[in-house]
Amino acid sequence: MSGVLRSEVRKISTTRLWWIMLLCVFLLGGGYALVPAFSANLAQSTVGDPTPAFEAPGTLRSIYNGGNTLARILALVIGILAMGGEYRYKTMATTYLATPKRIRVIFAKAASLIGFGLLYGMASVLAGLLVAIPFVLIKNGSLFLGRADTWRSLILGVASIALWTLIGMGLGILVRSMVLAMLVGIGFAYVVEPSLAALFFFKEWDLGLNLMPTGATNAMLGVTNPFLFAARDPFTWWQGMLVLAAWCLLPAVAGVLFTVRRDVT
Amino acid sequence: MAGSAGRSAVAPLVPVSRRKVEPIVINRLSKYFGRTRAVNNLSFTVEPGRVTGFLGPNGAGKTTTLRVLVGLAAPTAGTATFGRQPYVDLLHPQQTVGCVLEANFHPGRTGRNHLRVLAATAGVGEDRVDELLELVGLADMARRPASSYSLGMRQRLALAGALLGDPDYLILDEPANALDPEGTRWLRAFLRNFASQGRTVLMSSHLLHEVGATADDIVVINDGRLVKKTKMADLDLQGTSRVRVSNIDRAERALAELNTTVRRGTDEQGPYLRISSQDTYVIGATLFNANVAVFELTRERYELEEQFFEMLKGNDRPGRRRSA
Numbered sequence: 001m002s003g004v005l006r007s008e009v010r011k012i013s014t015t016r017l018w019w020i021m022l023l024c025v026f027l028l029g030g031g032y033a034l035v036p037a038f039s040a041n042l043a044q045s046t047v048g049d050p051t052p053a054f055e056a057p058g059t060l061r062s063i064y065n066g067g068n069t070l071a072r073i074l075a076l077v078i079g080i081l082a083m084g085g086e087y088r089y090k091t092m093a094t095t096y097l098a099t100p101k102r103i104r105v106i107f108a109k110a111a112s113l114i115g116f117g118l119l120y121g122m123a124s125v126l127a128g129l130l131v132a133i134p135f136v137l138i139k140n141g142s143l144f145l146g147r148a149d150t151w152r153s154l155i156l157g158v159a160s161i162a163l164w165t166l167i168g169m170g171l172g173i174l175v176r177s178m179v180l181a182m183l184v185g186i187g188f189a190y191v192v193e194p195s196l197a198a199l200f201f202f203k204e205w206d207l208g209l210n211l212m213p214t215g216a217t218n219a220m221l222g223v224t225n226p227f228l229f230a231a232r233d234p235f236t237w238w239q240g241m242l243v244l245a246a247w248c249l250l251p252a253v254a255g256v257l258f259t260v261r262r263d264v265t
Numbered sequence: 266m267a268g269s270a271g272r273s274a275v276a277p278l279v280p281v282s283r284r285k286v287e288p289i290v291i292n293r294l295s296k297y298f299g300r301t302r303a304v305n306n307l308s309f310t311v312e313p314g315r316v317t318g319f320l321g322p323n324g325a326g327k328t329t330t331l332r333v334l335v336g337l338a339a340p341t342a343g344t345a346t347f348g349r350q351p352y353v354d355l356l357h358p359q360q361t362v363g364c365v366l367e368a369n370f371h372p373g374r375t376g377r378n379h380l381r382v383l384a385a386t387a388g389v390g391e392d393r394v395d396e397l398l399e400l401v402g403l404a405d406m407a408r409r410p411a412s413s414y415s416l417g418m419r420q421r422l423a424l425a426g427a428l429l430g431d432p433d434y435l436i437l438d439e440p441a442n443a444l445d446p447e448g449t450r451w452l453r454a455f456l457r458n459f460a461s462q463g464r465t466v467l468m469s470s471h472l473l474h475e476v477g478a479t480a481d482d483i484v485v486i487n488d489g490r491l492v493k494k495t496k497m498a499d500l501d502l503q504g505t506s507r508v509r510v511s512n513i514d515r516a517e518r519a520l521a522e523l524n525t526t527v528r529r530g531t532d533e534q535g536p537y538l539r540i541s542s543q544d545t546y547v548i549g550a551t552l553f554n555a556n557v558a559v560f561e562l563t564r565e566r567y568e569l570e571e572q573f574f575e576m577l578k579g580n581d582r583p584g585r586r587r588s589a
Contacts, residue, residue: 007385014378015371090369093337094426097364098386100336100353263338 004099008082008112017081018116021074025120029067030127036062037135054141057150058222063135064128064150065157065221071124072164072217075117076185079168082109084178093264102260106173106252113169117162125157149222156220156237163241166248167213173255189214197229206231216243286313286433286465287348289334294343296329296489303329305489306343311467311482313433316460318476318483318497319469320573326489327469328366331438335364347434359387362434363427368419368443372412376403376422379411380429387430397425416443424452435459437468441475453479473573485576493576504543505565511558513538519555523547539565 012018040053040063053059086092099105129143136143144150168185175181193214200208200215209215209231217223218230219240235243289311296304304326311317321327332338334345336352344351347362355361370379380394398404401421406414414422420443427435435456441449456466456479470476476483477497485492510516513529513536520527525542540548543564552559 003386003388007382010378010382010385011371011374014375014382015373017373085371089371090367091371093366094369094383096337097335097362097366098359098383100355100358261339263332 002108004104004108005111007098008105008108009115012078012082012112012116018078021078022120022123025067025071025074026123026127029071029124030131031067032070033063033066033128033131036066037131041135041139052139052141054136054139057144057147060132060136060142060144061150061153061222063132064125064154065223066128066131067124068157068160068217068221069214071120071161073186073189075120075161075164076168076171076189077182078116078120079113079165079170080172080178080181080185081168082113082165083169083172084175084181087172087176088178096264103256106256106260109169110166110252113165114162117165118158120165121158121161124161125154128157129154152237153222156241159241160217160220160244163244163248164213164217166252167244170248170251170253170255174251174259176259194229201229201231204232206233210235210240211243213244213247216240216247220244286463288312289434289465289467290344290346290348291330291334292344292346294330294333294345295341296326296333296338297341302489304333304340307486307489307491308343309484309491309494311465311484313465314460314463315481316456316466316468316476316479318473318480319467319486320473320476320483321469321471321486321492322577323471325471325487327471327486328438329489330486331364331366331436331467331469335362335366335436337366357388357430359383359430359432361430361432362436363430363432365420365423365427365435365437365440367438368416368423370411370414370419370422373410375408375410376414376418376425377407379422380426383426383429389429389431393429397428400428401425417445417448420444421448432464434465434467437466439469439471441470441472449475485573487577506540506543506545506548507537507561507563507565508540508548508552508559509535509537509561510552511560515555516552516557519551519557520548523551537561 036059040059043053086095095105096102099108132143135141171181171185172178175184193212197209197212197214200206200212209229210219215229215231216235217240219235220237222234222237223230234240291307291309291311294304294307295302307326307330319327319330329338330345333340334352346352347355352358352362370376374382377394377398380397381391384390384394395404395407398407401424403418403421403425406418411419411422420440424437424440427437440452444452456468460466460481468476468479473483480497482494482496483500484494508516516538517527517529520538520540523540523542525540527541528539530537530539542548545562545564549559549562
C-alpha cells in the first residue's frame with residue numbers, strides 16, 4: 001500500500017465517524033430490510049399467492065438489499081466528509097504539503113473510500129441476510145444461496161455502496177463547503193431525485209429513471225418494486241453500474257478540473 | 266516542551282553532513298489576487314546553515330510568499346524553488362521540507378493519530394512519531410483529541426508534524442504567535458541547532474525582536490517588495506541615549522552639531538530626545554556648553570523595532586508608524 005493511500009485510510013480509521021456509520025448501516029439497514037420482509041410475509045398470508053413469497057428468489061433479493069437505500073445515503077455522507085472535512089477543518093494544506101501532486105491525493109481518497117464503501121456494503125447485505133433467515137425458517141422458504149443471481153445481487157449490492165461513496169467524494173471535491181455539499185447531496189437524494197423519479201415513473205419515461213443514480217442502483221440490484229419507482233424496463237445490471245460510475249466521475253472530474261487546482265486558502 | 270526535552274534535537278535519520286542543502290531561491294516572484302499585488306517581483310535567496318528571519322508588517326506578503334514556495338498557491342509570475350526544484354517536484358517533500366504554517370487539525374483526531382497520518386506519507390514509523398511527541402513535549406497529551414489542545418500545543422504538534430520526515434528545510438510562518446515565552450526560548454535553541462547542522466530555516470514574523478535573537482540573516486519586505494536583505498551582524502545596531510533637558514529646542518540644536526541623529530519623543534514622563542550615540546560624556550559636555558540643564562541622561566539598548574521601521578519607511582519618524 002502506498003504511503004498516500006495508507007495516510008488516507010488512517011484519516012478515516014482514526015476518527016469515530018467510520019464505525020458509528022458502520023453501526024448505523026448495519027442496524028438501520030437491518031431495519032430497512034424488515035420492510036420488504038414483512039410486506040412479503042403479509043402478501044403470503046393474506047393473498048395466498050400460488051408461489052409463496054419466500055420461495056421466490058426476487059423477494060429474497062429485495063430483502064438482502066433492503067438496507068441499500070439507507071446505506072447508500074450514509075455512503076454518500078462518508079464520501080462528502082472525506083473531502084469536505086479537509087476543507088472544513090483546514091487540513092487540506094497539510095495534506096497537499098505531504099502529497100503536493102494533488103491528483104494522487106484524490107486517487108488515494110477514492111481508493112480508501114472504495115475500501116470502506118465495500119465494508120459498509122457488506123454490513124448492509126449481512127444485515128439483510130440476517131433479517132431474511134427467520135422469515136425463511138418460519139415460512140419454510142429458501143435463502144436461494146445456491147443461485148448465481150442471488151450472489152450477483154449480493155455482490156452488486158456491496159459494490160453499489162462503494163460507488164455511492166465516490167459520488168459523495170466527487171461532490172465533496174466540487175463543492176468546497178462541507179455543509180453546502182451535505183445539503184446538496186442529501187437534498188438531491190431525498191428531495192430532487194424522488195420527485196424526478198415519481199415524475200418519470202408516472203410519465204413512464206424509463207430512460208430517465210434508468211439514468212438517475214437511484215434508478216441505476218435499482219437496475220444493478222435487480223429491484224423491480226414499483227413502490228421504489230423502479231423502471232418497468234430497467235437497464236441490465238452492468239448498464240446500471242456504468243451509469244452509477246458516470247455519476248461518480250461527473251462531479252469528481254469537474255472538481256479536479258475546477259477546484260482542486262486552485263490555491264489552498 | 267522545554268522541560269522534558271531541553272535542547273536535544275531528534276537525531277537526523279541521515280547524517281546531515283552528507284547532504285547538500287541548496288539555498289531557497291525566490292526569483293522575480295509575483296502573486297496577484299485580482300488587482301491586489303500581494304507579492305510584487307520579489308527576489309531573494311535563503312542560505313543553508315543559517316536562520317533567516319522573513320520580516321514585514323502584517324499584509325506585507327510574507328505568508329503569500331511562503332505559500333507559493335510550498336506549492337499551496339500558484340505564482341502569477343516568477344519562481345520559488347529549493348535549489349532548482351519547485352516544491353511540487355520534490356521527490357520526498359516531507360523528508361526535504363518541513364512547514365509550520367497554520368496549526369489546523371481534525372478536532373476528533375488525537376495528536377498522535379494526526380502524526381500517524383503524516384508518518385504514512387513521510388515513510389516513517391510509529392517510533393518516530395513517539396520520538397517527536399516526546400521532543401515537543403506532547404507525549405502526555407498524545408492520545409487526547411486535538412480539539413482539547415491549547416493554541417501553543419497545536420503549534421507544537423504542527424512543528425512535530427513538520428519534523429517527522431527529518432527535513433533539510435524548515436519553514437515557519439509566525440511561529441512565535443501562539444507560543445508562550447518558554448516555548449519561544451525552546452524554539453530558538455532548536456532552530457539554532459537545526460541550522461548549525463547545515464540545514465535551512467526560514468521563519469516569518471512581523472516583529473523584529475522575535476527573530477532578532479535567532480536569525481543570522483533577515484529579509485524585510487513591505488507591500489510585496491523587497492526592502493532589505495542583510496546579515497543580522499551587519500545591521501547597524503548601535504545603541505542610543507535618552508536625555509531630558511530644560512530647553513529641548515536648544516538641546517536639539519546643540520546635539521545636531523555632533524555627528525548623530527537626534528529625535529524627539531514623548532513618553533509618560535514627558536518629552537525627551539533620543540540620540541544615536543551612547544557617548545554620554547560627549548552628550549553631557551555638549552549640553553553643558555549649550556547651557557542646558559540635564560535632568561536625565563540614560564544609555565538605551567538599541568531599538569530593534571525602530572530599526573525595522575526605519576527600513577520599512579526610509580528613516581521616517583517612528584511616530585508615523587504604519588499600523589500593522
